[in-house]
Amino acid sequence: MSTVRERPKPLLLPQFCKGCGRCIESCAKHCITVGTEINPATGLVPVHLDLEQCNGCGLCISACPEPYGLRAEPGKDFVLEDPKALFGPRDKAREAARSIPDERLPLPLVEPLVVKGTYAAAIGALIAGCRHFYGYPITPSTEGAELMAKLLPKLQGVFMQAVSETAAVNMMYGCGGAGLRATTFTSSPGFSLMLEGISYMIGAELPAVFLNVMRGGPGLGNIAPEQSDIKLACRGLGHGNTHAVVLAPSTPQEMLDLTILAFDIAFRYRNPVVILGDGYLGQMTGTVRLPDFVVKPGLPDWAVWGDKGHRENLNCSIFLSESDLEAHNTHLNAKYAAMTAAEQRADLFETDDADVLLVACNTPGRMAKGAVRDLRARGIKAGLFRPMTLWPFPIDALKPMLERVRRIVVVEASNGQLEDEMRLAISHAGVHAPPVINSVRRFGGILPQQREIVERVLGFEGKEAAA
Amino acid sequence: MNVFYDKFERHDHGEGLKGQATHYCAGCGHGLAHKYLAEAIEELGVQDRTVAVSPVGCSVFLYYYFNVGNTQAAHGRAPAVAIGQKTANPDSIVISYQGDGDLASIGLAEIVSTAQMGIPISVVFVNNAIYGMTGGQLAPTTLMGQKTSTTPEGRNEFFGTPIRMAELIAGLDGPVYVERVALYDAKQRVRAKKAITKALKLQVENKGFAFVEVLAECPTHLGMNPSDAEKWVKEKMTAVFPLGIKKDVENPPDHAKPGTPEFNPAHLMEVFEGTTEKAPRFCNEFPSGWATDDIALKFAGAGGDGAQTAALLVARAGINEGYDATHIPSYGPESRGGTSYADVHIARTEVLSPASPSPHILVAFNAPSLARFGPTVVPGGTIVYDSSVIVDVPALAKGVKAIGVPMTRIASELGRLVVKNVVALGALQAATSLFPEETVLTAIRQALKSKCAMIPLNEEAFARGSQAVRNHES
Numbered sequence: 001m002s003t004v005r006e007r008p009k010p011l012l013l014p015q016f017c018k019g020c021g022r023c024i025e026s027c028a029k030h031c032i033t034v035g036t037e038i039n040p041a042t043g044l045v046p047v048h049l050d051l052e053q054c055n056g057c058g059l060c061i062s063a064c065p066e067p068y069g070l071r072a073e074p075g076k077d078f079v080l081e082d083p084k085a086l087f088g089p090r091d092k093a094r095e096a097a098r099s100i101p102d103e104r105l106p107l108p109l110v111e112p113l114v115v116k117g118t119y120a121a122a123i124g125a126l127i128a129g130c131r132h133f134y135g136y137p138i139t140p141s142t143e144g145a146e147l148m149a150k151l152l153p154k155l156q157g158v159f160m161q162a163v164s165e166t167a168a169v170n171m172m173y174g175c176g177g178a179g180l181r182a183t184t185f186t187s188s189p190g191f192s193l194m195l196e197g198i199s200y201m202i203g204a205e206l207p208a209v210f211l212n213v214m215r216g217g218p219g220l221g222n223i224a225p226e227q228s229d230i231k232l233a234c235r236g237l238g239h240g241n242t243h244a245v246v247l248a249p250s251t252p253q254e255m256l257d258l259t260i261l262a263f264d265i266a267f268r269y270r271n272p273v274v275i276l277g278d279g280y281l282g283q284m285t286g287t288v289r290l291p292d293f294v295v296k297p298g299l300p301d302w303a304v305w306g307d308k309g310h311r312e313n314l315n316c317s318i319f320l321s322e323s324d325l326e327a328h329n330t331h332l333n334a335k336y337a338a339m340t341a342a343e344q345r346a347d348l349f350e351t352d353d354a355d356v357l358l359v360a361c362n363t364p365g366r367m368a369k370g371a372v373r374d375l376r377a378r379g380i381k382a383g384l385f386r387p388m389t390l391w392p393f394p395i396d397a398l399k400p401m402l403e404r405v406r407r408i409v410v411v412e413a414s415n416g417q418l419e420d421e422m423r424l425a426i427s428h429a430g431v432h433a434p435p436v437i438n439s440v441r442r443f444g445g446i447l448p449q450q451r452e453i454v455e456r457v458l459g460f461e462g463k464e465a466a467a
Numbered sequence: 468m469n470v471f472y473d474k475f476e477r478h479d480h481g482e483g484l485k486g487q488a489t490h491y492c493a494g495c496g497h498g499l500a501h502k503y504l505a506e507a508i509e510e511l512g513v514q515d516r517t518v519a520v521s522p523v524g525c526s527v528f529l530y531y532y533f534n535v536g537n538t539q540a541a542h543g544r545a546p547a548v549a550i551g552q553k554t555a556n557p558d559s560i561v562i563s564y565q566g567d568g569d570l571a572s573i574g575l576a577e578i579v580s581t582a583q584m585g586i587p588i589s590v591v592f593v594n595n596a597i598y599g600m601t602g603g604q605l606a607p608t609t610l611m612g613q614k615t616s617t618t619p620e621g622r623n624e625f626f627g628t629p630i631r632m633a634e635l636i637a638g639l640d641g642p643v644y645v646e647r648v649a650l651y652d653a654k655q656r657v658r659a660k661k662a663i664t665k666a667l668k669l670q671v672e673n674k675g676f677a678f679v680e681v682l683a684e685c686p687t688h689l690g691m692n693p694s695d696a697e698k699w700v701k702e703k704m705t706a707v708f709p710l711g712i713k714k715d716v717e718n719p720p721d722h723a724k725p726g727t728p729e730f731n732p733a734h735l736m737e738v739f740e741g742t743t744e745k746a747p748r749f750c751n752e753f754p755s756g757w758a759t760d761d762i763a764l765k766f767a768g769a770g771g772d773g774a775q776t777a778a779l780l781v782a783r784a785g786i787n788e789g790y791d792a793t794h795i796p797s798y799g800p801e802s803r804g805g806t807s808y809a810d811v812h813i814a815r816t817e818v819l820s821p822a823s824p825s826p827h828i829l830v831a832f833n834a835p836s837l838a839r840f841g842p843t844v845v846p847g848g849t850i851v852y853d854s855s856v857i858v859d860v861p862a863l864a865k866g867v868k869a870i871g872v873p874m875t876r877i878a879s880e881l882g883r884l885v886v887k888n889v890v891a892l893g894a895l896q897a898a899t900s901l902f903p904e905e906t907v908l909t910a911i912r913q914a915l916k917s918k919c920a921m922i923p924l925n926e927e928a929f930a931r932g933s934q935a936v937r938n939h940e941s
Binding site: 015016018019020021024025026041042044059062063064065066067105106107108109110112113114126127129131132134151155156157158160162163164166167168170171172173174175176178179180182196197200204280283285286287290293294295296297304305306307308310312313314315316317318320321363366367369370371447449450451 | 495532
């Protein structure tokens with residue numbers, strides 16, 4: 001019997017037994033029987049052990065589904081009541097990882113590139129240190145993705161065409177969760193599919209950059225430019241209490257600049273960032289100047305990287321108790337407030353003395369800029385307020401103008417989605433008697449053109465359009 | 468065991484017994500699958516490399532227990548999250564732990580595509596033939612006749628038959644190892660433990676995608692005691708879901724790992740073809756003969772005429788001269804063929820409105836293009852068109868000069884129809900002198916940098932186009 005004694009017998013703390021009985025059948029010696037007494041701590045009926053016949057085979061231990069259920073008796077020096085002491089010392093040598101900061105490496109002065117908008121955004125992502133692209137082809141965003149597919153392997157990066165946009169956004173969740181810079185290029189219907197994942201990313205506080213080259217909707221709509229997803233990006237990022245900074249470039253240059261900025265913002269707040277382009281801008285070729293740096297990203301301390309230092313990190317949007325989830329939402333709200341305070345951006349053109357203020361973003365912002373010049377040539381003091389962040393709406397810059405201007409004309413390729421954001425921001429800012437608000441709206445892939453804007457503004461002003 | 472937390476702080480803040488007890492019901496199979504997975508992680512010594520992806524379902528709280536990197540995924544998306552983690556850090560050991568609703572219903576696309584890709588992750592698929600967390604509804608793996616809360620009369624043909632995931636996954640090219648195991652007796656438990664360990668080991672060795680389906684008991688929703696549930700799995704489930712190895716590739720080659728991302732600025736510049744070399748300038752002043760600040764051009768033809776390339780070259784020429792320029796193609800749903808037209812603007816300082824509804828200059832490659840856009844050219848503007856294919860010139864605005872050049876004929880005389888657009892650029896040059904000739908030629912040479920052999924032909928095409936206009940005017 002001496003060899004048998006060397007094998008430890010099982011030990012069971014009754015409060016950790018749910019009485020499932022898997023161990024009963026596993027014991028050839030019939031040492032374990034169905035319990036008869038309710039354990040007062042759990043209300044369950046633990047099994048009963050009589051180890052007289054036990055030969056320490058261990059089968060009952062491997063049959064027990066509870067981590068702290070049946071255990072090998074650890075020897076003499078244990079305290080029966082203290083599971084922590086009972087189950088032995090833990091690996092406490094782990095030191096939590098510290099954040100490795102990003103570096104900016106100098107980039108030689110490069111001549112301006114002549115590239116289309118989606119390419120500019122792709123190059124911007126590379127400059128910002130993004131080496132992971134997950135996406136699904138959709139017109140009119142695909143060319144940027146194709147460029148990433150060509151360039152990323154040359155930089156030892158990862159380009160992955162996912163099975164769907166749904167899978168793509170969840171790959172970004174994984175990669176962003178590992179603390180790296182992930183991006184995707186998509187267009188309206190694809191963006192819709194990604195919203196579920198974006199809500200999870202916001203809940204789990206994970207960064208990533210989404211470029212949505214917006215096209216005509218609803219449904220499949222068409223592949224021509226529309227500003228169809230402003231509402232979705234500003235008010236509808238999936239379910240729950242969600243917000244993300246929404247950037248609106250209007251030139252290929254801004255496609256590059258704002259993409260670089262987007263990664264900064266995403267990591268600063270640990271939150272996704274959405275860049276809304278339009279099909280026109282995506283296809284537009286123009287001059288693009290590069291910055292004098294490239295980013296070599298570090299690794300944040302919160303990353304789930306798969307190493308010892310980051311081992312106890314968790315990416316998760318579950319907060320089971322109501323008070324925990326309320327606290328989490330309060331924390332998110334504080335982040336949204338910080339974004340609202342710090343991230344508003346707008347481009348102002350001829351606004352100092354403007355009577356008539358055009359409000360437009362993306363390509364219509366560019367058309368409106370031309371219209372301002374035309375209108376001024378016709379004696380109307382027009383100016384352009386071009387939001388570069390749609391959420392937060394740059395109300396701080398707009399508010400002082402509201403007292404001065406006589407008329408606001410919102411120019412957009414959508415059914416008032418930009419105007420709604422502006423009106424909401426004006427209302428929240430406590431301005432209850434704003435100037436007259438007119439609108440110039442086109443849909444279906446038709447952008448308001450410079451001439452049309454001029455004619456409509458002249459009409460609002462009660463003047464003849466004829467030159 | 469070190470791989471389980473010594474206290475489950477995430478389980479209701481670890482208060483009371485929850486600090487050391489799982490949330491699973493008595494007799495649930497998940498606890499055993501967890502235990503064997505934890506033992507495998509420990510035995511292989513990879514706790515400090517492991518990232519576990521928790522699914523949605525009863526095992527949603529996997530992260531309560533495992534002292535490894537943890538991430539929790541949306542319903543069915545665990546394999547996609549696992550790909551994100553694995554591609555971010557290819558040295559990490561990534562485990563996707565999923566139930567039958569998660570993997571075999573809502574997440575089918577993710578699991579099938581991930582398996583086919585063969586990316587080295589380890590999947591533990593717990594199949595208990597029912598939805599546990601939501602309260603005992605029909606699962607894709609529910610047996611025929613089995614009563615659930617959404618099939619109160621038992622599953623019938625209307626709901627289809629149970630899906631056999633291990634066989635489905637084994638039928639794909641990507642996986643290196645697929646096995647179905649069970650937990651209902653000591654022998655099966657030994658096999659289950661071995662299979663989970665093997666699935667993990669194959670990832671540690673960077674061999675590929677491994678999948679273990681674990682037939683598990685859900686006594687609560689089967690309405691049985693744990694012992695009867697074991698019997699049910701043994702007798703009923705294994706009849707539909709036969710146990711055993713479904714795929715086991717012998718000596719699989721190592722999986723190709725992504726390299727370490729590179730951030731060297733010089734290499735980056737090379738990759739996006741940046742240059743520090745300034746383009747030569749030949750232009751003394753902005754060609755304000757057309758407009759003070761902003762000249763609008765339109766290039767129109769059929770797909771394949773080269774309108775886009777010609778337009779881009781003119782925009783490029785403007786940018787080389789230090790002006791702002793834009794190009795916008797029209798794009799129809801057809802990738803090739805159909806109409807193709809491009810708007811170009813060249814501005815002294817900044818292009819404000821990049822569309823050209825009323826161009827100063829039009830290059831038309833076919834009759835419909837001239838008919839459509841000819842009348843939009845502003846008074847005093849210039850049109851260059853292909854007289855090989857266009858016979859009728861529509862009514863034009865006052866003072867618009869329309870010059871026909873047999874572009875197609877010249878290009879075919881040169882033996883390469885593709886240079887038709889360069890013939891057009893030569894013609895445009897002679898007709899407008901928008902920029903010095905050398906400006907446009909430089910842009911053409913830049914574009915042909917990687918196809919130097921084509922430069923002489925293009926130069927000749929350009930010269931022939933210019934010559935044709937001069938002959939026309941003389």
